[in-house]
Amino acid sequence: MRKQQIGDATLYLADAFDIMPTLGQVDSIITDPPYDAKTHANARSLKARQLVSAIDFDCFTEEQFIEFCANAVALARRWVVMSCAWQHVAGLEKAGVPLVRFGIWHKPNGAPQFTGDRPGTGWEAIAILHRQGRKHWNGGGHHAVWVCNIEQGEHPTQKPLKLLLDWIAKFTDEGETVLDPFMGSGTTGVACLKLGRKFIGIEKREDYFDIARWRIDDAQGRAISLSPPTPRSR
Ligand SMILES: C[S@@+](CC[C@H](N)C(=O)[O-])C[C@H]1O[C@@H](n2cnc3c(N)ncnc32)[C@H](O)[C@@H]1O
Secondary structure (H helix, E strand, O other), X not given: OEEEEEOOEEEEEOOHHHXXXXXXXXXXXXXXXXXXXXXXXXXXXXXXXXXXXXXXXXXXXXXXXXXXXXXXXXXXXXXXXXXXXXXXXXXXXXXXXXXEEEEEEEOOOOOOOOOOOOOOOOEEEEEEEEOOOOOOOOOOOOOOEEEOOOOOOOOOOOOOHHHHHXXXXXXXXXXXXXXXXXXXOOHHHHHHHHOOOEEEEEEOOHHHHHHHHHHHHHHOOOOOOXXXXXXXXX
């Protein structure tokens, strides 16, 4: 386990399931956990297979997803927002985990259907949860639909900074603390620091942790090298 403080960001190189029970309450949890085992396992095209071999973390089962969501709602004072497998969302309501809205991230530049024998997907599911009680967000009457292109990064499933900036701006307020227990290359952290939020990030792979550290340094004008480290070859 390694813990590093960079300005308003606290980063852990550790397993999220070891660290989360040791944290006090946070304001919100905004994250992109390992999911989508089914899509990856079914990959047929060369490009999709290369992506699968790049993703070497285990993906959540439905039971793990529901348990994680229940724990996250208990830990967060406000919102829990995360990308997830759509197949797992219905189970939340059955398990009594307070799902507020099922949202969509539409990716206009998403991969086409390489087999050409059916429509492509082009979107990812977003679970938006909140403990019982009064809620507020900064999105007014907006729909839970985000249209945003995929951006290439150092991490195989790096989320677009534009998407995370919008989530942080809409679901959290300045000065609040946001936790991302599966931070990968730290996109949530970069968005938090750019918008004046405090950030706690956890990542178990050292090479991704080092990229996140570089990006978070860079967001605060402190990076000492010009480009981020490269992830280890897989
Ligand atoms: C989908 S990726 C997150 C990518 C991130 N949103 C970004 O923009 O770079 C999920 C990350 O969770 C990490 N991870 C998986 N299981 C973990 C665990 N138990 N504790 C901490 N990190 C974990 C993986 O190594 C991976 O980097």
